[in-house]
Amino acid sequence: MRLQGKAGLITAAASGMGLAGALRFAEEGASVAVVDRDHGAAEAAVEQIRARGGKAFALSGDLRDDGFARGIVEETLKSFGRLDFVWNHVGHPASAQVEDEDMENFALALDINLRSVFNTTAATIRPMREAGGGSILFTSSTSGLVASANSPIYTAAKFGVLGLMRGLARRFAKEGIRCNAVCPGPVDTPMLRSFVARPDQNLANDVEDLVAKRGALTPMGRNGKPHEIANAALFLISDEASFITGVALPVDGGSTA
Numbered sequence: 088m089r090l091q092g093k094a095g096l097i098t099a100a101a102s103g104m105g106l107a108g109a110l111r112f113a114e115e116g117a118s119v120a121v122v123d124r125d126h127g128a129a130e131a132a133v134e135q136i137r138a139r140g141g142k143a144f145a146l147s148g149d150l151r152d153d154g155f156a157r158g159i160v161e162e163t164l165k166s167f168g169r170l171d172f173v174w175n176h177v178g179h180p181a182s183a184q185v186e187d188e189d190m191e192n193f194a195l196a197l198d199i200n201l202r203s204v205f206n207t208t209a210a211t212i213r214p215m216r217e218a219g220g221g222s223i224l225f226t227s228s229t230s231g232l233v234a235s236a237n238s239p240i241y242t243a244a245k246f247g248v249l250g251l252m253r254g255l256a257r258r259f260a261k262e263g264i265r266c267n268a269v270c271p272g273p274v275d276t277p278m279l280r281s282f283v284a285r286p287d288q289n290l291a292n293d294v295e296d297l298v299a300k301r302g303a304l305t306p307m308g309r310n311g312k313p314h315e316i317a318n319a320a321l322f323l324i325s326d327e328a329s330f331i332t333g334v335a336l337p338v339d340g341g342s343t344a
């Protein structure tokens with residue numbers, strides 16, 4: 088088991104890739120705090136993990152709240168007595184607007200994609216330093232590597248996530264705290280549906296059709312599956328990646344090749 092005896096938290100873990108990660112990490116022996124604002128879905132994820140013999144508990148709340156985004160670290164430590172990994176997976180699609188963008192939407196996009204991620208990470212440093220190290224994983228996007236014309240605000244936020252990750256990787260490397268990121272291409276989750284169906288893109292087509300078309304644009308000709316990103320996350324989180332820090336790993340079917 089690749090995470091035997093380890094413990095940590097995953098944000099946005101009640102759905103999609105975060106859920107796949109929670110299940111996968113638990114299967115590999117980790118105790119997992121499932122953080123999500125969807126209370127029912129977070130509890131359901133915990134039930135699934137426990138039914139398979141794993142250890143988990145749910146922390147429900149909105150990560151836009153600074154106190155919650157920081158407090159989840161302490162809660163995880165209190166429950167498991169250790170903190171080996173944190174996967175900052177939460178994110179928000181943002182709007183496609185520029186000229187007519189409402190600044191409240193702009194602030195919301197940055198609050199979820201960057202502010203909440205910074206908060207959780209900031210609270211993670213002290214306990215990881217005291218424990219002699221740990222692994223922090225971020226979820227950026229292919230839009231954090233190559234700009235998306237349809238999503239300049241999301242692009243800015245996801246480039247920002249990688250900037251934060253790289254700065255932290257260099258800053259805390261000598262203290263044994265590794266920081267890396269996964270950069271997913273299109274992955275078949277509810278969030279992909281909100282991306283392709285954003286009303287401000289005037290795409291009045293069938294959402295499932297748009298989802299399939301999005302996948303067809305990748306070199307592999309399909310969307311990713313949540314477990315495929317969870318497997319990449321597992322590697323970066325685990326001790327198998329012990330000499331890897333500051334890396335942004337595309338998991339994108341060749342899209343950024």
Ligand SMILES: NC(=O)c1ccc[n+]([C@@H]2O[C@H](COP(=O)([O-])OP(=O)(O)OC[C@H]3O[C@@H](n4cnc5c(N)ncnc54)[C@H](O)[C@@H]3O)[C@@H](O)[C@H]2O)c1
Nearest residue numbers: 099102103104124149150177178228271273274276277278
């Ligand atoms: N799906 C894709 O195609 C894709 C591609 C690249 C990157 N990403 C990134 O992956 C991450 C999530 O994607 P997913 O596709 O696994 O999502 P998803 O839609 O399957 O699940 C998102 C989860 O986040 C939770 N959530 C949203 N806002 C929250 C908040 N403020 N506080 C607490 N919980 C909140 C939701 O309740 C939900 O359970 C994001 O960072 C996103 O930018 C997604």
